[in-house]
Amino acid sequence: xxxxxxxxxxxxxxxxxxxxxxxxxxxxxxxxxxxxxxxxxxxxxxxxxxxxxxxxxxxxxxxxxxxxxxxxxxxxxxxxxxxxxxxxxxxxxxxxxxxxxxxxxxxxxxxxxxxxxxxxxxxxxxxxxxxxxxxxxxxxxxxxxxxxxxxxxxxxxxxxxxxxxxxxxxxxxxxxxxxxxxxxxxxxxxxxxxxxxxxxxxxxxxxxxxxxxxxxxxxxxxxxxxxxxxxxxxxxxxxxxxxxxxxxxxxxxxxxxxxxxxxxxxxxxxxxxxxxxxxxxxxxxxxxxxxxxxxxxxxxxxxxxxxxxxxxxxxxxxxxxxxxx
Amino acid sequence: xxxxxxxxxxxxxxxxxxxxxxxxxxxxxxxxxxxxxxxxxxxxxxxxxxxxxxxxxxxxxxxxxxxxxxxxxxxxxxxxxxxxxxxxxxxxxxxxxxxxxxxxxxxxxxxxxxxxxxxxxxxxxxxxxxxxxxxxxxxxxxxxxxxxxxxxxxxxxxxxxxxxxxxxxxxxxxxxxxxxxxxxxxxxxxxxxxxxxxxxxxxxxxxxxxxxxxxxxxxxxxxxxxxxxxxxxxxxxxxxxxxxxxxxxxxxxxxxxxxxxxxxx
Numbered sequence: 001x002x003x004x005x006x007x008x009x010x011x012x013x014x015x016x017x018x019x020x021x022x023x024x025x026x027x028x029x030x031x032x033x034x035x036x037x038x039x040x041x042x043x044x045x046x047x048x049x050x051x052x053x054x055x056x057x058x059x060x061x062x063x064x065x066x067x068x069x070x071x072x073x074x075x076x077x078x079x080x081x082x083x084x085x086x087x088x089x090x091x092x093x094x095x096x097x098x099x100x101x102x103x104x105x106x107x108x109x110x111x112x113x114x115x116x117x118x119x120x121x122x123x124x125x126x127x128x129x130x131x132x133x134x135x136x137x138x139x140x141x142x143x144x145x146x147x148x149x150x151x152x153x154x155x156x157x158x159x160x161x162x163x164x165x166x167x168x169x170x171x172x173x174x175x176x177x178x179x180x181x182x183x184x185x186x187x188x189x190x191x192x193x194x195x196x197x198x199x200x201x202x203x204x205x206x207x208x209x210x211x212x213x214x215x216x217x218x219x220x221x222x223x224x225x226x227x228x229x230x231x232x233x234x235x236x237x238x239x240x241x242x243x244x245x246x247x248x249x250x251x252x253x254x255x256x257x258x259x260x261x262x263x264x265x266x267x268x269x270x271x272x273x274x275x276x277x278x279x280x281x282x283x284x285x286x287x288x289x290x291x292x293x294x295x296x297x298x299x300x301x302x303x304x305x306x307x308x309x310x311x312x313x314x315x316x317x318x319x320x321x322x323x324x325x
Numbered sequence: 326x327x328x329x330x331x332x333x334x335x336x337x338x339x340x341x342x343x344x345x346x347x348x349x350x351x352x353x354x355x356x357x358x359x360x361x362x363x364x365x366x367x368x369x370x371x372x373x374x375x376x377x378x379x380x381x382x383x384x385x386x387x388x389x390x391x392x393x394x395x396x397x398x399x400x401x402x403x404x405x406x407x408x409x410x411x412x413x414x415x416x417x418x419x420x421x422x423x424x425x426x427x428x429x430x431x432x433x434x435x436x437x438x439x440x441x442x443x444x445x446x447x448x449x450x451x452x453x454x455x456x457x458x459x460x461x462x463x464x465x466x467x468x469x470x471x472x473x474x475x476x477x478x479x480x481x482x483x484x485x486x487x488x489x490x491x492x493x494x495x496x497x498x499x500x501x502x503x504x505x506x507x508x509x510x511x512x513x514x515x516x517x518x519x520x521x522x523x524x525x526x527x528x529x530x531x532x533x534x535x536x537x538x539x540x541x542x543x544x545x546x547x548x549x550x551x552x553x554x555x556x557x558x559x560x561x562x563x564x565x566x567x568x569x570x571x572x573x574x575x576x577x578x579x580x581x582x583x584x585x586x587x588x589x590x
Contacts, residue, residue: 162440164442164443165439165440165441165442165443166429166433166438166439166440166441166442166443167438167439167440168443169422169426169429169430169438169443170430170438172419172421172422173419173422173430176419176420176421176422177415177416177418177419177420179411179416180416180417180418180419181401181419181430182400182401182404183378183400183404183407183409183411183417184404184430184431184433184434184486185401185402185404185405185433185434185435185436186401186404186430186438187401188401
């Protein structure tokens with residue numbers, strides 16, 4: 001008992017509150033990454049695992065260029081281009097060489113591990129705000145949140161526009177019905193490659209921002225990124241649909257991906273605040289994602305299942321039996 | 326308008342599942358021809374339509390549409406000449422997209438798709454007018470997702486999508502087979518109307534012999550990957566189901582076996 005009491009008294013609500021802005025800032029940055037995952041997972045119906053690699057590529061390119069005296073905006077743009085290329089490779093592996101989607105992504109991801117090490121020259125590159133003119137940094141969290149939101153606004157506006165255009169529509173139709181898309185004259189291979197490139201470009205942008213925020217790029221910074229991205233997408237979707245029901249539209253969906261990212265990091269903040277070991281955070285993430293992925297399935301099952309029918313019939317049989325008696 | 330010359334296609338070549346699906350198909354359709362296609366199970370009806378659409382390359386032979394050899398073009402490039410409606414109502418439309426968006430995708434078939442807006446306000450107005458003719462109430466549901474519609478409504482939309490730009494050839498692959506009889510009749514009537522009004526060249530696979538006789542000005546029957554009967558003009562007008570079955574037995578020296586035809590009779 002003493003142990004439990006001392007555990008709860010040791011929890012300091014103030015420390016959770018002070019950590020909250022940092023969680024929000026990180027949540028927004030990862031939310032941008034999740035928008036990239038949204039393009040592949042939700043629109044293209046392609047489980048793209050490239051992102052674990054391309055996220056770190058974004059950070060690695062940014063840090064390496066800053067180290068070489070390149071201005072921050074140029075560094076970010078090059079990082080995005082590197083991400084686009086990573087997505088392009090996955091797209092070509094899948095469309096030209098016929099490698100299944102998940103495997104194509106894994107191949108690029110594992111190749112990027114070596115490429116990222118080559119870019120950085122070592123496993124970790126510090127880029128402190130003290131030495132470089134950074135766009136955002138963990139030392140000024142409020143500013144980081146503002147810049148993060150500005151990026152989110154621009155990216156969501158751009159996505160709303162692009163996926164409403166003729167070309168963007170081909171990506172949506174390819175993801176939803178490739179047979180129809182071909183019959184309507186859409187080159188579905190092109191659509192897939194473009195979507196994968198855009199997605200990974202966005203993921204690399206997020207990596208570039210996170211490297212600045214945390215003050216270093218690390219070879220492992222993208223590990224599990226796909227799962228965090230999925231967590232944000234799915235948490236956002238469940239929440240958005242619960243709040244807006246049928247009135248949900250494309251922009252709200254995108255906004256809720258960012259919201260999902262923020263909520264995920266707040267949940268992470270709670271876990272850390274409860275003094276759970278940091279080693280277990282990935283386990284916790286996997287459990288969250290598994291739960292949110294399972295909810296729609298289980299909900300549907302609750303409505304209709306063999307067990308339910310058996311129960312119903314047993315009940316009515318009982319009733320008949322008692323009536324006859 | 327359409328010229329098929331000596332088309333051969335074998336699936337799973339060199340395995341125990343080898344199937345010679347098209348075995349030297351020759352066919353010429355003139356502009357404005359509406360050709361119905363019947364045949365037993367595995368006769369090659371749908372396979373012929375898929376060969377024309379370019380779902381896969383043929384083994385040999387040439388396919389000319391309006392004087393252009395399309396045999397070497399992939400499916401998405403041939404699409405600009407073709408309008409297609411499939412057996413499964415789910416295949417022809419994108420469930421996650423609005424009715425208007427689906428129609429807009431079809432309206433851009435064969436054209437370059439750039440960064441202009443996917444559906445313009447002017448187009449929406451035009452689609453509304455087109456949908457009104459169907460009398461299915463779809464004109465007021467332009468922003469509904471197609472996934473919310475019934476199979477018959479989806480087939481009607483697919484039909485409109487296939488013809489929203491006049492195709493050189495309209496391919497209807499048992500497009501009423503998955504519908505209930507009443508809806509099927511309605512969709513068939515709609516198909517007739519669209520083909521006639523636009524003077525389209527069309528091919529329709531059906532398992533209903535009566536439909537095959539009543540609709541169109543041409544009728545072909547397939548058996549073992551070949552066209553064994555090719556009927557047009559007055560002869561087509563005077564056809565009966567019995568006469569057709571008799572002819573089939575004469576030519577193929579076997580009984581007509583199509584489980585669905587037998588069930589339909």
